[in-house]
Amino acid sequence: MIKIEANPEEIYDIELEHSLLEANAKIARTNREKLDARGITALDFMGAIGSGKTTLITRLAEKLKDRVGVAVFNGDATVSADADPIAALGVPVVQIATINGCHLDANVVEKALGKVDLSKIGLIFIENIGNLICPAEFPLGSKARVVVVSVTEGPWMVRKHPHMFLGAQLVVINKIELADIMDVSVQALIDDVHRLKPDLKVIPTSCKTGAGLDELALAVLAV
Numbered sequence: 001m002i003k004i005e006a007n008p009e010e011i012y013d014i015e016l017e018h019s020l021l022e023a024n025a026k027i028a029r030t031n032r033e034k035l036d037a038r039g040i041t042a043l044d045f046m047g048a049i050g051s052g053k054t055t056l057i058t059r060l061a062e063k064l065k066d067r068v069g070v071a072v073f074n075g076d077a078t079v080s081a082d083a084d085p086i087a088a089l090g091v092p093v094v095q096i097a098t099i100n101g102c103h104l105d106a107n108v109v110e111k112a113l114g115k116v117d118l119s120k121i122g123l124i125f126i127e128n129i130g131n132l133i134c135p136a137e138f139p140l141g142s143k144a145r146v147v148v149v150s151v152t153e154g155p156w157m158v159r160k161h162p163h164m165f166l167g168a169q170l171v172v173i174n175k176i177e178l179a180d181i182m183d184v185s186v187q188a189l190i191d192d193v194h195r196l197k198p199d200l201k202v203i204p205t206s207c208k209t210g211a212g213l214d215e216l217a218l219a220v221l222a223v
Contacts (some may be wrong), residue, residue, distance in 0.1 A: 025106075027110055029141065031141025038118050041144075043126065043142055043144050044104075047130065047148035048131065048132050053130070060125065061089055061125065070125065072127065073125070073127065074086065074096065075127055103137075132149075132161040136163050146171070146172060147171050150174040158196070166197055170220075170223075173186055175206060176204045176212070190202045
């Protein structure tokens with residue numbers, strides 16, 4: 001596993017011509033062009049802490065690593081606990097340690113792209129920092145954005161964070177095996193998503209039972 005750090009003084013070692021967001025968007029476009037030129041699909045997984053992003057990505061890597069070359073960029077403030085189980089699969093992993101940062105940015109993703117052999121990669125899972133606010137403003141150059149929300153977060157997560165869902169191409173309602181215990185309706189969460197964006201694909205999943213994971217893998221391959 002490779003580790004890179006986005007030190008506070010070096011998060012943006014670029015010339016800010018107009019604004020932080022514009023500078024980030026410019027690098028994101030460059031990242032996307034680089035990926036498209038190589039036929040690589042990158043997906044930006046966003047969600048709150050504890051939504052289950054890491055486990056979902058691990059399950060997807062297990063299912064798809066023998067079908068298409070998979071790499072994972074794992075964003076975490078400090079530790080590598082999330083990245084270690086993925087690296088154990090034999091999948092290239094770059095841990096992006098953001099220190100105090102609350103989101104990934106296109107600049108650190110550009111650096112991560114330089115740490116893996118892209119000639120052997122067809123699919124990159126980018127696990128963003130656990131946050132349902134900040135990442136929405138910072139595209140990374142991915143082909144699609146996946147929002148993961150779990151039933152353990154309560155019934156109002158979609159309504160509280162509409163901007164995050166409006167910018168997504170796929171939504172995962174995770175940990176559905178706990179829905180009854182948490183007294184949360186999976187269908188109500190799906191309905192909330194569709195009220196915001198009627199054509200947005202929503203897949204309920206459970207990493208514990210395996211429910212929905214095959215459908216999610218197919219949706220990922222179809223991006």
